[in-house]
Amino acid sequence: ERSYTLTLLPGDGIGPEVVAVAKDVLSLTASLEGIKFHFKEMPIGGSALDATGVPLPDETLDTAKGSDAVLLGAIGGYKWDKNEKHLKPETGLLQLRAGLCVYANLRPAVVLPQLVHASTLKKEVAEEVDLMVVRELTGGIYFGKPRGFGTNDNNEDIGFNTEVYSASEIDRIARVGFEVARKRNGKLCSVDKANVLEASMLWRKRVTMLASEYPDVELSHMYVDNAAMQLIRDPKQFDTIVTNNIFGDILSDEASMLTGSIGMLPSASIGESGPGLFEPIHGSAPDIAGQDKANPLATVLSAAMLLKYGLGEESAAKRIETAVIETLNRGFRTGDIFSSGMVFIYQLFSFIFFYLI
Amino acid sequence: ERSYTLTLLPGDGIGPEVVAVAKDVLSLTASLEGIKFHFKEMPIGGSALDATGVPLPDETLDTAKGSDAVLLGAIGGYKWDKNEKHLKPETGLLQLRAGLCVYANLRPAVVLPQLVHASTLKKEVAEEVDLMVVRELTGGIYFGKPRGFGTNDNNEDIGFNTEVYSASEIDRIARVGFEVARKRNGKLCSVDKANVLEASMLWRKRVTMLASEYPDVELSHMYVDNAAMQLIRDPKQFDTIVTNNIFGDILSDEASMLTGSIGMLPSASIGESGPGLFEPIHGSAPDIAGQDKANPLATVLSAAMLLKYGLGEESAAKRIETAVIETLNRGFRTGDIFSSGMVFIYQLFSFIFFYLI
Ligand SMILES: CC(C)[C@H](C(=O)O)[C@@H](O)C(=O)O
Ligand SMILES: CC(C)[C@H](C(=O)O)[C@@H](O)C(=O)O
Numbered sequence: 138e139r140s141y142t143l144t145l146l147p148g149d150g151i152g153p154e155v156v157a158v159a160k161d162v163l164s165l166t167a168s169l170e171g172i173k174f175h176f177k178e179m180p181i182g183g184s185a186l187d188a189t190g191v192p193l194p195d196e197t198l199d200t201a202k203g204s205d206a207v208l209l210g211a212i213g214g215y216k217w218d219k220n221e222k223h224l225k226p227e228t229g230l231l232q233l234r235a236g237l238c239v240y241a242n243l244r245p246a247v248v249l250p251q252l253v254h255a256s257t258l259k260k261e262v263a264e265e266v267d268l269m270v271v272r273e274l275t276g277g278i279y280f281g282k283p284r285g286f287g288t289n290d291n292n293e294d295i296g297f298n299t300e301v302y303s304a305s306e307i308d309r310i311a312r313v314g315f316e317v318a319r320k321r322n323g324k325l326c327s328v329d330k331a332n333v334l335e336a337s338m339l340w341r342k343r344v345t346m347l348a349s350e351y352p353d354v355e356l357s358h359m360y361v362d363n364a365a366m367q368l369i370r371d372p373k374q375f376d377t378i379v380t381n382n383i384f385g386d387i388l389s390d391e392a393s394m395l396t397g398s399i400g401m402l403p404s405a406s407i408g409e410s411g412p413g414l415f416e417p418i419h420g421s422a423p424d425i426a427g428q429d430k431a432n433p434l435a436t437v438l439s440a441a442m443l444l445k446y447g448l449g450e451e452s453a454a455k456r457i458e459t460a461v462i463e464t465l466n467r468g469f470r471t472g473d474i475f476s477s478g479m480v481f482i483y484q485l486f487s488f489i490f491f492y493l494i
Numbered sequence: 495e496r497s498y499t500l501t502l503l504p505g506d507g508i509g510p511e512v513v514a515v516a517k518d519v520l521s522l523t524a525s526l527e528g529i530k531f532h533f534k535e536m537p538i539g540g541s542a543l544d545a546t547g548v549p550l551p552d553e554t555l556d557t558a559k560g561s562d563a564v565l566l567g568a569i570g571g572y573k574w575d576k577n578e579k580h581l582k583p584e585t586g587l588l589q590l591r592a593g594l595c596v597y598a599n600l601r602p603a604v605v606l607p608q609l610v611h612a613s614t615l616k617k618e619v620a621e622e623v624d625l626m627v628v629r630e631l632t633g634g635i636y637f638g639k640p641r642g643f644g645t646n647d648n649n650e651d652i653g654f655n656t657e658v659y660s661a662s663e664i665d666r667i668a669r670v671g672f673e674v675a676r677k678r679n680g681k682l683c684s685v686d687k688a689n690v691l692e693a694s695m696l697w698r699k700r701v702t703m704l705a706s707e708y709p710d711v712e713l714s715h716m717y718v719d720n721a722a723m724q725l726i727r728d729p730k731q732f733d734t735i736v737t738n739n740i741f742g743d744i745l746s747d748e749a750s751m752l753t754g755s756i757g758m759l760p761s762a763s764i765g766e767s768g769p770g771l772f773e774p775i776h777g778s779a780p781d782i783a784g785q786d787k788a789n790p791l792a793t794v795l796s797a798a799m800l801l802k803y804g805l806g807e808e809s810a811a812k813r814i815e816t817a818v819i820e821t822l823n824r825g826f827r828t829g830d831i832f833s834s835g836m837v838f839i840y841q842l843f844s845f846i847f848f849y850l851i
Contacts, residue, residue, distance in 0.1 A: 335655055
């Protein structure tokens with residue numbers, strides 16, 4: 138019997154309720170697949186701040202590091218929005234990503250035929266969209282130094298950050314991009330702002346150099362402003378996108394909204410070795426927390442990514458994905474993806490369980 | 495008789511042909527409105543590089559500075575894409591913006607009822623979209639120092655840029671945002687990444703401080719990743735957006751593509767005093783240059799913005815705007831905005847002239 142330790146980080150807002158569903162789904166899947174999970178639940182984000190005074194307690198990071206994979210709900214909320222930087226929930230998430238060295242963030246944006254109506258794009262533009270954003274996650278302007286506050290020559294207040302990438306940071310994320318593209322449709326689009334930024338010029342140079350090692354992958358380059366347009370004009374032109382941390386933050390959220398159902402979208406963050414971090418791309422949605430309204434499928438699909446990319450348990454991952462599709466096929470919908478003729482339910486969990494078996 | 499000197503900067507690709515149309519429109523409008531224009535045409539971008547070896551010759555900047563307003567076509571092309579930074583066409587444009595101190599870039603994204611079908615968004619989402627992005631244009635990561643290439647402690651190549659804003663830089667663009675919102679529907683959304691970046695934290699603090707001076711404007715704040723989503727989910731929620739240089743680059747292009755007709759969209763860049771810079775938001779489109787296919791209306795509407803924001807000639811501006819609307823109402827379309835039942839033409843100029851009178 139294969140046995141794994143999983144760290145669960147429910148976090149804030151709707152985080153705890155969606156992680157609870159995913160945990161139950163994982164447990165049932167485990168028993169069906171002959172896997173054993175040991176769950177360790179730890180605080181992060183605003184709830185960790187309230188409980189311990191810091192957004193990422195040492196015990197949380199240590200537990201995460203010592204486990205086989207980490208499943209996160211969501212962090213943040215109005216309550217902590219005005220906190221100083223080191224006391225923001227978001228800082229806990231960034232420390233976790235850095236602490237686990239998960240430099241590659243995979244964010245699929247898939248328009249399922251069952252949910253094509255949920256997109257604000259015309260049907261013919263949205264249908265069959267299936268792209269993957271590979272976002273660099275532990276470098277760039279999120280972590281670059283120097284950063285902070287100061288004064289300039291006129292004695293005025295300034296705020297500053299550094300966008301910086303090294304050759305090896307670019308190479309390792311570019312390789313993930315090429316590998317992912319190779320397993321998909323063999324098209325990689327690297328997004329940068331190399332007509333203005335030196336950090337992007339080095340990015341483009343390194344990505345271009347690596348291309349010769351992946352002759353089966355068709356590489357193209359696009360400026361970030363154009364990519365933001367092309368995602369709306371014709372999202373089907375994209376297969377795999379690789380980009381830096383801040384551009385990836387923006388473009389992956391844009392891409393996810395093309396699907397119209399961000400309550401459905403998972404993500405995986407992985408490094409060279411050590412546990413991966415898996416989380417829904419939606420936020421903590423404090424306004425609907427605790428009302429049994431949240432769509433847990435993004436977290437359930439994150440659990441499937443955990444099984445596939447984190448543990449190599451492909452058959453268990455497939456079982457969950459199939460159950461999600463079947464649940465949708467039968468017409469069950471939470472409020473965020475509801476349309477007429479469908480069966481309105483609150484959380485989807487009972488139906489998922491049915492289709493897991 | 496009012497008399498103005500206008501600098502025309504045709505630039506590259508389709509730039510010369512669309513500027514030529516706008517020049518003719520300006521000339522006819524001038525004679526109808528009792529205005530006199532002296533045009534001075536100067537090189538910029540790739541064509542300046544080819545002719546003079548630099549992307550912004552001193553004479554071009556001096557002429558622009560000495561005139562009442564500047565109309566630019568477009569710059570850039572594959573031919574110069576691999577040039578070193580100081581020899582890129584884009585560098586000429588950035589030098590021009592900095593040289594003219596035009597720190598406020600106004601980019602309207604309006605879905606005209608005649609062109610709502612051109613959007614890839616569903617009709618009910620796209621119709622009546624009318625928003626303005628106020629982008630900071632002479633600061634932030636585009637110009638911040640230090641910047642360049644170097645090596646890190648591991649002797650690896652690095653590329654780096656600095657995102658930096660001072661209080662006064664933020665205040666002056668925020669004031670433009672508040673003023674623009676006041677003249678529109680009184681709603682200003684400031685977009686930043688204050689949950690991660692210090693430069694954004696200062697941004698949010700200063701914008702919030704200024705709000706008390708504009709009690710008639712309703713201020714909100716949004717993270718840039720969320721803004722990229724909300725523009726697709728429900729663009730009508732926005733009236734005026736104010737944001738930094740790089741976020742404004744991305745979001746204004748995204749917003750413009752919501753309209754489906756970037757061949758229609760003008761922009762204005764203005765400073766404290768001195769001439770403003772007016773340009774279509776589309777690029778140089780080298781693939782269709784010289785084929786009489788380009789839609790000149792974005793440049794024609796930029797000329798209208800020049801009259802209105804640059805010279806205070808509201809009646810002349812209105813005349814051009816009305817002629818454009820009338821041209822569309824009569825069904826005349828270039829290829830980029832063509833739909834069935836419409837009258838296909840190449841460049842629209844002859845019809846515009848008809849409706850100017
Ligand atoms: C919460 C925030 C720090 C985070 C980010 O910017 O990376 C989020 O937007 C995301 O994309 O996961
Ligand atoms: C050409 C480029 C330097 C420019 C920019 O990034 O500002 C363009 O994209 C724009 O938005 O006007």
